[in-house]
Amino acid sequence: MAHEVVEGFKFEQRHGKERVRVARVWKTPQGRHFVVEWRVGISLFSDCVNSYLRDDNSDIVATDTMKNTVYAKAKECSDILSVEDFAILLAKHFVSFYQKVTGAIVNIVEKPWERVTVDGQPHQHGFKLGSEKHTAEAIVQKSGSLQLTSGIEGLSVLKTTQASFLHLIFADKYTALPDTRERILATEVTALWRYSYESLYTLPQKPLYFTDKYLEVKTVLADTFFGPPNTGVYSPSVQNTLYLMAKATLNRFPDIAYVHLKMPNLHFLPVNISNKDGPIVKFEDDVYLPTDEPHGSIQASLSRLWSKL
Numbered sequence: 001m002a003h004e005v006v007e008g009f010k011f012e013q014r015h016g017k018e019r020v021r022v023a024r025v026w027k028t029p030q031g032r033h034f035v036v037e038w039r040v041g042i043s044l045f046s047d048c049v050n051s052y053l054r055d056d057n058s059d060i061v062a063t064d065t066m067k068n069t070v071y072a073k074a075k076e077c078s079d080i081l082s083v084e085d086f087a088i089l090l091a092k093h094f095v096s097f098y099q100k101v102t103g104a105i106v107n108i109v110e111k112p113w114e115r116v117t118v119d120g121q122p123h124q125h126g127f128k129l130g131s132e133k134h135t136a137e138a139i140v141q142k143s144g145s146l147q148l149t150s151g152i153e154g155l156s157v158l159k160t161t162q163a164s165f166l167h168l169i170f171a172d173k174y175t176a177l178p179d180t181r182e183r184i185l186a187t188e189v190t191a192l193w194r195y196s197y198e199s200l201y202t203l204p205q206k207p208l209y210f211t212d213k214y215l216e217v218k219t220v221l222a223d224t225f226f227g228p229p230n231t232g233v234y235s236p237s238v239q240n241t242l243y244l245m246a247k248a249t250l251n252r253f254p255d256i257a258y259v260h261l262k263m264p265n266l267h268f269l270p271v272n273i274s275n276k277d278g279p280i281v282k283f284e285d286d287v288y289l290p291t292d293e294p295h296g297s298i299q300a301s302l303s304r305l306w307s308k309l
């Protein structure tokens with residue numbers, strides 16, 4: 001964030017509106033409906049230092065106006081568009097419409113409404129809430145430069161075998177964990193990936209390009225986590241699985257320059273219960289105590305060495 005000198009101090013500021021909720025419906029003449037629900041956050045960089053220093057708000061874009069703009073622009077979108085394209089469209093509006101606005105950050109979380117199937121047929125206008133969420137963030141400067149990041153929040157995945165955690169060579173007097181040859185591997189993936197498009201003028205023009213990409217990235221992440229349907233894939237650690245998922249994403253998508261994965265290790269503890277007469281429950285890779293507190297915390301990012309990032 002750029003700073004300026006104000007009354008002998010270094011000063012940085014931005015202002016915006018958070019959690020603006022909007023839903024948009026599109027209806028085809030054939031009666032097929034499409035719906036999105038977005039939670040929008042906006043942050044503007046602008047020359048409005050006067051409002052901080054004195055009784056002068058003449059340079060301010062009111063945050064109420066930003067909120068209204070979300071609805072006005074949603075109304076103007078006559079065709080369904082990706083959450084990325086809406087974030088870009090909004091950010092672009094703020095930097096071009098307001099002379100004093102030098103940069104805009106727009107982030108959006110999309111609620112996963114999915115079309116339902118009734119009697120084996122996709123419903124024309126019925127939707128149910130899915131689980132993981134699609135996120136997007138567009139950072140746009142007045143010059144037209146762009147930083148576009150997409151993500152997944154809350155992708156919960158679990159496998160019941162082909163996971164171990166061995167060879168803890170750092171075993172010290174505080175280490176109690178034995179080598180685990182068989183375990184449940186469960187996590188809730190948060191993924192972020194940055195596209196290599198760095199200007200508003202070099203973006204792919206194909207409608208729903210970024211929606212398709214989101215679905216493909218999700219598939220690559222999940223397929224790498226699970227492996228082939230019958231045999232699966234061996235995981236020696238969350239770390240290794242995370243790395244393979246990140247690498248598969250960069251290898252598969254040339255226009256993704258950076259990927260960050262956060263994968264908490266949601267432990268499933270073996271259950272062994274005994275009383276004075278002996279075992280009540282003896283763990284045989286079958287009965288577990290699922291926990292999420294405490295959980296392992298593993299995150300990493302991967303980017304191309306030769307990218308401009």
Ligand SMILES: O=c1[nH]c(=O)c2[nH]c(=O)[nH]c2[nH]1
Binds near residue numbers: 177236237238265
């Ligand atoms: O996949 C794992 N990574 C770790 O770093 C770790 N630490 C631990 O106790 N169990 C596990 N499992």
